[in-house]
Amino acid sequence: MKSGVSIDDVLAEVALMVRPQFGKGRPADYIPQLAGVDPNKFGMAVCTVSGGEHVIGDADEPFSAQxxxxxxxxxxxxxxxxxxxxxxxxxxxxxxxxxxxxxxxxxxxxxxxxxxxxxxxxxxxxxxxxxxxxxxxxxxxxxxxxxxxxxxxxxxxxxxxxxxxxxxxxxxxxxxxxxxxxxxxxxxxxxxxxxAITISCRQLARAALPLAADGFSPIAEETIFPSRLTRRLNALLLTCGTYDSVGSFAYRVGLPAKSGVGGGILAVVPGQATIAVWSPELDRFGSSVVGTAALEYFAQLTNCSVL
Amino acid sequence: MKSGVSIDDVLAEVALMVRPQFGKGRPADYIPQLAGVDPNKFGMAVCTVSGGEHVIGDADEPFSAQxxxxxxxxxxxxxxxxxxxxxxxxxxxxxxxxxxxxxxxxxxxxxxxxxxxxxxxxxxxxxxxxxxxxxxxxxxxxxxxxxxxxxxxxxxxxxxxxxxxxxxxxxxxxxxxxxxxxxxxxxxxxxxxxxAITISCRQLARAALPLAADGFSPIAEETIFPSRLTRRLNALLLTCGTYDSVGSFAYRVGLPAKSGVGGGILAVVPGQATIAVWSPELDRFGSSVVGTAALEYFAQLTNCSVL
Amino acid sequence: MKSGVSIDDVLAEVALMVRPQFGKGRPADYIPQLAGVDPNKFGMAVCTVSGGEHVIGDADEPFSAQxxxxxxxxxxxxxxxxxxxxxxxxxxxxxxxxxxxxxxxxxxxxxxxxxxxxxxxxxxxxxxxxxxxxxxxxxxxxxxxxxxxxxxxxxxxxxxxxxxxxxxxxxxxxxxxxxxxxxxxxxxxxxxxxxAITISCRQLARAALPLAADGFSPIAEETIFPSRLTRRLNALLLTCGTYDSVGSFAYRVGLPAKSGVGGGILAVVPGQATIAVWSPELDRFGSSVVGTAALEYFAQLTNCSVL
Amino acid sequence: MKSGVSIDDVLAEVALMVRPQFGKGRPADYIPQLAGVDPNKFGMAVCTVSGGEHVIGDADEPFSAQxxxxxxxxxxxxxxxxxxxxxxxxxxxxxxxxxxxxxxxxxxxxxxxxxxxxxxxxxxxxxxxxxxxxxxxxxxxxxxxxxxxxxxxxxxxxxxxxxxxxxxxxxxxxxxxxxxxxxxxxxxxxxxxxxAITISCRQLARAALPLAADGFSPIAEETIFPSRLTRRLNALLLTCGTYDSVGSFAYRVGLPAKSGVGGGILAVVPGQATIAVWSPELDRFGSSVVGTAALEYFAQLTNCSVL
Missing domain, CATH: 3.40.710.10 (DD-peptidase/beta-lactamase superfamily)
Known part of the structure; x- marks a missing residue:
């Protein structure tokens, strides 16, 4: 990421920028429990490998991780x-x-x-x-x-x-x-x-930190994955993590990521940070519309794409 | 890439490491001109955004770019x-x-x-x-x-x-x-x-420099692609550049790359360098066996994977 | 069928003609009960709409109808x-x-x-x-x-x-x-x-008589299918009755038929007769090798193809 | 066919019965020459193996055989x-x-x-x-x-x-x-x-007579196909002659037939007659709507289905 950028400021700007995206997708409707979630929810959390934690919106509300x-x-x-x-x-x-x-x-x-x-x-x-x-x-x-x-x-x-x-x-x-x-x-x-596991953006960004920190979890205080496996998991995320829109996602966002039909998306900035975002409305591939846009804007503002 | 690494030393080591890979693939045989190329050819060139140029083997011999x-x-x-x-x-x-x-x-x-x-x-x-x-x-x-x-x-x-x-x-x-x-x-x-355009590894690595240098070509001394398009081209390379082995390639190498049935592979280390490698024997997906291995070893030794 | 032909003589000749076909197929092997059936079994039964009944070989031995x-x-x-x-x-x-x-x-x-x-x-x-x-x-x-x-x-x-x-x-x-x-x-x-219903060739040829007799069952002594439906069932047999070899089957035999992986095949000569044949070895489409040959020879000898 | 039926009467009745079918299909429109044909055309010709020839409507007007x-x-x-x-x-x-x-x-x-x-x-x-x-x-x-x-x-x-x-x-x-x-x-x-060969219903029904007459052409006065090949051609027509609606066609009509996007359909009553019908409007599979209905009614009225 660009040095000198305030992640809190970026999150605030992203939250503004995504507003026009609400209403463009549709929440998962194959089970009533997902169809009933408030479509206007939006939360985002960033955890840095150096211990920083930045959140905005409904970042502490649990959603279906899927x-x-x-x-x-x-x-x-x-x-x-x-x-x-x-x-x-x-x-x-x-x-x-x-x-x-x-x-x-x-x-x-x-x-x-x-x-x-x-x-x-x-x-x-x-x-x-x-x-x-x-x-x-x-x-x-x-x-x-x-x-x-x-x-x-x-x-x-x-x-x-x-x-x-x-x-x-x-x-x-x-x-x-x-x-x-x-x-x-x-x-x-x-x-x-x-x-059906439920999790909040903050919890999810924390849980994924080993993928950004060469396999080490600062929360669990232990090495979870060997360094090489960590890179490989990120490679799999980048080429397979967002279903059949993986090419478009890489084109727009440029980060390894995994989406779920609960509206959550987890993204990794290798060596630097993890980002979790949640908003229930989905595109036709099953990824959060607002969440994808939020990651795209975040990557632009912080220059954190891996590509 | 790891600071302090000598790219020349790395290339020399890579050239040794790939030796057991010769004979494992087969040159393209659908036209006589490709089938007739010496299968033991191996060249590699690295161009850095700061102007460095490092080559080994048949790096100045033209091959079919395909x-x-x-x-x-x-x-x-x-x-x-x-x-x-x-x-x-x-x-x-x-x-x-x-x-x-x-x-x-x-x-x-x-x-x-x-x-x-x-x-x-x-x-x-x-x-x-x-x-x-x-x-x-x-x-x-x-x-x-x-x-x-x-x-x-x-x-x-x-x-x-x-x-x-x-x-x-x-x-x-x-x-x-x-x-x-x-x-x-x-x-x-x-x-x-x-x-049927022919090109050498050195020429290819030079030509691709805009993809590593945010769109700027130090050779042509002009901006070739806007910054955002440069990232997007790298994203396309990472998700679509090596045919139907793109997942395995990202898993092994972790760099945006494009292969050709002439045996060449071009890889990009965004912000740092371009790498061109050539060796004619292909895997069943149409990418150079030795070339892929060379990029994998190079990425390991220099720690330059984007993931 | 050709008038003046003795069905008993035809069946005897068919039984001789099919001998070279044994050993060319393989019994169904996905469950032990079918794999264990004697592959040399061969039975055939013809029932005419006028009440005739002609059998040869293992025509009264029950097999898996499938x-x-x-x-x-x-x-x-x-x-x-x-x-x-x-x-x-x-x-x-x-x-x-x-x-x-x-x-x-x-x-x-x-x-x-x-x-x-x-x-x-x-x-x-x-x-x-x-x-x-x-x-x-x-x-x-x-x-x-x-x-x-x-x-x-x-x-x-x-x-x-x-x-x-x-x-x-x-x-x-x-x-x-x-x-x-x-x-x-x-x-x-x-x-x-x-x-898993078991049935013999004789029973099967009897049961199918309504398809040859415009919907009427001489055994049950009642009309089972309306006339038009009877023709339609025969049409479905001819175009869909023998899996993905239906074209070859019509080309060779020229009769509406239904095969099963138990080795049985039922064929209909509309207006005239039904034929049931059984022999366990199957071709790669799941129809009896010997049974198909038997029907082909029977149709040739009696000139009973519908085409 | 039922004995005692007057084919001329049947054709007259069929011509009345198909009237509601006009307007239900669409002429082939991929080239202007076919799109421009009058959609209300309707012709039908029956040639019997015994030399009879019966026509109705536009049976002598040439159309694109396709x-x-x-x-x-x-x-x-x-x-x-x-x-x-x-x-x-x-x-x-x-x-x-x-x-x-x-x-x-x-x-x-x-x-x-x-x-x-x-x-x-x-x-x-x-x-x-x-x-x-x-x-x-x-x-x-x-x-x-x-x-x-x-x-x-x-x-x-x-x-x-x-x-x-x-x-x-x-x-x-x-x-x-x-x-x-x-x-x-x-x-x-x-x-x-x-x-692009053009032909009339009458010409087409004549030309196909060998398929009904065991390979013999009464027009050319010679045997065109061996007997066995004749049956096999009829088998191919029945299982493959009307594209991907071959099952429905057999279900409705029950005769070997070949259709063309010019609106013509040729059908064979083995041993008895050939039938050619033409009307330009096609169903979504590429067969004439009115023509298919005409053959269905003809087969019903004369009881000539092979099944």
């Missing part, structure tokens, strides 16, 4: 079994929507990357090899990294489980192909419950 | 008609091989990005709106940026034109869809001739 | 809700394997025809609207038409249910699209149990 | 090289529109059947092995079978050639795959000119 949890689940799986993860899932952008199924049929049940639903289900399956409730492992891992106790929203979780037909189709296809080995319902339940 | 020229053609088109380019071509990774056609049929003839063949043909079509021989425009643009006079290898060009059945299929499909407006044969000829 | 049951389930559904069936399933050949899934994703969960797995699951779902155990309805319907009591092989049924991952994927996709409305597990169980 | 010519071109190719044809083209329904291209990319450039554009281009390529102008061969073959001199509409031919972008894409893809061996432009020109 797909952002996939990043942490992947981190756990890589810490557990290392590169063996890549025998079960690829690391290429899919070029297709996050819940696309046909690619799996053509490619022998191996998902393109760990951030589309199919890939995240494969990661859940890996975690199920060692624990009974991977969603609690993920919840407590993010909690530990954020210095707080996180919750799973049981109403959201149940609603996701009840309507997860497409994910069940995906999981059954992978079960038939052998890339999922546990009972489909166990995988689906753990996955849906993991998606 | 798809690497697509980057410069895109730059010209963006300078000419700006964001209108994005009405004719997308900016998302395709998830499919560089000469894939079916995606075009499903998506109304709009190519996913300007670096797959379909997208590059659309860019050629745009350039044909203003000049009769876009390949000469591209050749002279790269030449000006590299401070040298570049040539088109007429034998390569003719051979490409003679065997361009798949590209003709793509171009005719786009002509039918209206995303190509000029005569198919004119587009094919200009495109094939552009791909 | 997909052949789909024809009778469709007949029941059409009798129940008429053309409303065609709002839930198409009537076009799929051009793809019987358990293909991607087509469903592209076409909003509407299966191409009632004889691919997806379409048969939709028919099961329709039958579930009115009965709890559609497989028993289908079993008793075929039984009534064949004048015998048929059984469901419970070991086959259970094995199918245990391994029906792909069908579960298909059913969940359709559940999400709304083309399946009942619980996926209920649909899968009924479908798998229906496929 | 894809109906593919049947005769296939017949010529099969007579020339026999089953070798099937090494260059399949015999399965495609499940996709007549000008679909992606299937070719997935299946190594081998078209699904000789009646989709890709398959017809392959047949043209086969004919080019022995003659310079296959379209004249096809024209004279149909002419000979119909007892008349047929013409190629040069304005239609030129317009087709000028706009054949999709067919050029298809042909170039096949050229790259080796399933087309002659110059693409030569294949395209011959194919487009063949499609």
């Amino acid at each position: 797909s952002i949890t996939k990043l942490f689940a992947l981190g756990l799986a890589l810490n557990q079994i290392g590169d063996e993860v890549w025998t079960r899932v690829g690391k290429e952008p899919s070029g297709t929507p996050f819940n696309f199924l046909s690619q799996l049929e053509y490619e022998h049940g191996v998902p393109r990357n760990p951030f589309i639903n199919a890939g995240a289900l494969a990661i859940t399956d890996i975690l199920l090899d060692t624990v009974k409730a991977p969603e609690l492992l993920v919840r407590d891992f993010i909690g530990m990294l954020s210095g707080s106790q996180l919750e799973i929203d049981e109403a959201v979780a149940q609603s996701e489980i009840d309507t997860a037909h497409k994910n069940r189709a995906i999981a059954n296809l992978m079960r038939g192909a052998g890339t999922i080995t546990h009972e489909v319902e166990a995988v689906i339940a753990a996955y849906c419950r993991q998606c | 798809s690497i020229t697509k980057l410069f053609a895109l730059g010209l088109a963006l300078n000419q008609i700006g964001d209108e380019v994005w009405t004719r071509v997308g900016k998302e990774p395709s998830g499919t091989p560089f000469n894939f056609l079916s995606q075009l049929e499903y998506e109304h003839g709009v190519p996913r990005n300007p670096f797959i063949n379909a997208g590059a043909l659309a860019i050629t079509d745009i350039l044909l709106d203003t000049v009769k021989a876009p390949e000469l425009l591209v050749r002279d643009f790269i030449g000006m940026l590299s401070g040298s006079q570049l040539e088109i290898d007429e034998a390569v060009a003719q051979s490409e034109i003679d065997t361009a059945h798949k590209n003709r299929a793509i171009a005719n499909l786009m002509r039918g869809a209206g995303t190509i407006t000029h005569e198919v044969e004119a587009v094919i000829a200009a495109y094939c001739r552009q791909c | 997909s052949i049951t789909k024809l009778f389930a469709l007949g029941l559904a059409l009798n129940q809700i008429g053309d409303e069936v065609w709002t839930r399933v198409g009537k076009e050949p799929s051009g793809t394997p019987f358990n293909f899934l991607s087509q469903l994703e592209y076409e909003h969960g509407v299966p191409r025809n009632p004889f691919i797995n997806a379409g048969a699951l939709a028919i099961t779902d329709i039958l579930l609207d009115t009965v709890k155990a559609p497989e028993l309805l289908v079993r008793d319907f075929i039984g009534m038409l064949s004048g015998s009591q048929l059984e469901i092989d419970e070991a086959v049924a259970q094995s199918e249910i245990d391994t029906a991952h792909k069908n579960r994927a298909i059913a969940n996709l359709m559940r999400g699209a709304g083309t399946i409305t009942h619980e996926v597990e209920a649909v899968i169980a009924a479908y798998c149990r229906q496929c | 894809s109906i010519t593919k049947l005769f071109a296939l017949g010529l190719a099969l007579n020339q090289i026999g089953d070798e044809v099937w090494t260059r083209v399949g015999k399965e329904p495609s499940g996709t529109p007549f000008n679909f291209l992606s299937q070719l990319e997935y299946e190594h450039g081998v078209p699904r059947n000789p009646f989709i554009n890709a398959g017809a281009l392959a047949i043209t390529d086969i004919l080019l092995d022995t003659v310079k102008a296959p379209e004249l061969l096809v024209r004279d073959f149909i002419g000979m079978l119909s007892g008349s001199q047929l013409e190629i509409d040069e304005a239609v031919a030129q317009s087709e050639i000028d706009t054949a972008h999709k067919n050029r894409a298809i042909a170039n893809l096949m050229r790259g795959a080796g399933t087309i061996t002659h110059e693409v432009e030569a294949v395209i020109a011959a194919y487009c000119r063949q499609c």
Whole structure:
């Protein structure tokens, strides 16, 4: 980032700049719990590797983390079994929507990357090899990294489980192909419950600090990921983190990032800071409209793009 | 890059490290002119924004630039008609091989990005709106940026034109869809001739310097791209520059890059340097095996990944 | 058929002619119960509309009816809700394997025809609207038409249910699209149990007689299908009855037919006769190798092709 | 057909019954020559194997034969090289529109059947092995079978050639795959000119008589196709003759048939008669709306369905 920039001033300016973006997207509506969230919410938090913490708006209000949890689940799986993860899932952008199924049929049940639903289900399956409730492992891992106790929203979780037909189709296809080995319902339940973890922008920016700090968590006061793995996670975020709009996102924002249909986006400025933003209205790819704009403006004002 | 590192020492070490990679790939064999190149060639050049120039091996031997020229053609088109380019071509990774056609049929003839063949043909079509021989425009643009006079290898060009059945299929499909407006044969000829431009690693690294220097070319002594466009070109390289192995490439190397089936790869360290590497043997995605390894080792040794 | 031909003589000749075909295919191996059937079995039965019954070989040995049951389930559904069936399933050949899934994703969960797995699951779902155990309805319907009591092989049924991952994927996709409305597990169980009905060639040829006799069953002594529906069922068999080899099958045999992975094939000579043949070894499309050859020779010798 | 039925009476009744179908489709509009045809035209001709000839309406007015010519071109190719044809083209329904291209990319450039554009281009390529102008061969073959001199509409031919972008894409893809061996432009020109042959219903019904008469042409007074090949051509018509509505067509009409975007449909009642109908308005699959209805009513009234 440009030296001499006041992050608080930048956040205040960004909050003004994004105003015209409200009303352009639509909150996730596939379950009532997400459809009912106030669309005008907006929060943003920046944590620097040097310990700074800057927030604006609804930065302390918990929202549904959804797909952002996939990043942490992947981190756990890589810490557990290392590169063996890549025998079960690829690391290429899919070029297709996050819940696309046909690619799996053509490619022998191996998902393109760990951030589309199919890939995240494969990661859940890996975690199920060692624990009974991977969603609690993920919840407590993010909690530990954020210095707080996180919750799973049981109403959201149940609603996701009840309507997860497409994910069940995906999981059954992978079960038939052998890339999922546990009972489909166990995988689906753990996955849906993991998606239902709630978190605030401040907690999320804190939890992601290892990705900006070469693998070290200043909150947990320990090294979470080896340096090389940290870069690789950032590479995966940049090429696969925002579904089938990953090219446009890199073009506009230029930072590794992971979005979720709860309206949250997590972005990383390697070596410097993490940024978490939340606003519920989504574009047609499933990323927050206001959140993407906020990150774009932030990157412009601070000159923090990696590119 | 790590301060205090000697780039010459790094290049010497990289040249040793890549030795076991020879023989693992295969030179492009679709035309005799490429199949006949000595597979043991290896050259590498690094140009820094501060004016440094470091080379090793066959860094001054011209090779067939092929798809690497697509980057410069895109730059010209963006300078000419700006964001209108994005009405004719997308900016998302395709998830499919560089000469894939079916995606075009499903998506109304709009190519996913300007670096797959379909997208590059659309860019050629745009350039044909203003000049009769876009390949000469591209050749002279790269030449000006590299401070040298570049040539088109007429034998390569003719051979490409003679065997361009798949590209003709793509171009005719786009002509039918209206995303190509000029005569198919004119587009094919200009495109094939552009791909047949020859260049050395040193020339290529020089030519790309604007991408590392916020749009300024120290060779041409002028600003070539606006600052924002420079970042965006780097973003496109990172998410779309190495065909359907873009995720793995970012995972291994972590730099914006463009590869060509002539065995060349161009990489950018924004704010610092450009790197050009050449070795003819290709992986199954069409990128140089030794070249990719060389960039991976270089990035490790100098700590220059953007991620 | 040619007048003056002795069907018994023809069957004897066909049994000789097919001998070289044994060993060219492979029995279904996805469940142990089918893999274990003696591959040298061969039975054939012809029932004429005038009451004749001609058999050869293992024509009275029960085998797993599998997909052949789909024809009778469709007949029941059409009798129940008429053309409303065609709002839930198409009537076009799929051009793809019987358990293909991607087509469903592209076409909003509407299966191409009632004889691919997806379409048969939709028919099961329709039958579930009115009965709890559609497989028993289908079993008793075929039984009534064949004048015998048929059984469901419970070991086959259970094995199918245990391994029906792909069908579960298909059913969940359709559940999400709304083309399946009942619980996926209920649909899968009924479908798998229906496929596990066992039947002999003689019983099958008897049961199909309404398709040759303008809708009338001489066994049940009642009109089962209206005349027009009878023709339409035959049309569906001819264009969709033998999976993605329907063109080759019509080219070789020229009769409406339905095959099953148990090795049975049912063919209809409208106005004249039905033919059931059984031999377990399958071609790569899932139809009996020896059975197809037997029908081809029978059609040649009797000149009974509809074309 | 029902004995005792007067075909003239049936044709008169059919002409009344189809009246409500006018205005439901749209004439082909991709070239002005087809778009300009009077949409209210309707002609129908029936030729029986016993020498009868029955017509109604505009049965003697020439129209653009278009894809109906593919049947005769296939017949010529099969007579020339026999089953070798099937090494260059399949015999399965495609499940996709007549000008679909992606299937070719997935299946190594081998078209699904000789009646989709890709398959017809392959047949043209086969004919080019022995003659310079296959379209004249096809024209004279149909002419000979119909007892008349047929013409190629040069304005239609030129317009087709000028706009054949999709067919050029298809042909170039096949050229790259080796399933087309002659110059693409030569294949395209011959194919487009063949499609531009004009013919009347009466001429068309006469020309097709060998398909109803076991291969014998009463007009040419010679055997045109061997008996077995005749059946096989009818099988191909039934499973592949009406594009991706082949299932619905068989369901409604139950006769082997070939349609063309000029509004003509040719149908065969094996052993009995041929029927040609023409009316320009097309359904979304490219078959005449009024023509299909006319054939459906004719088949009902005469009970001539093969099923």
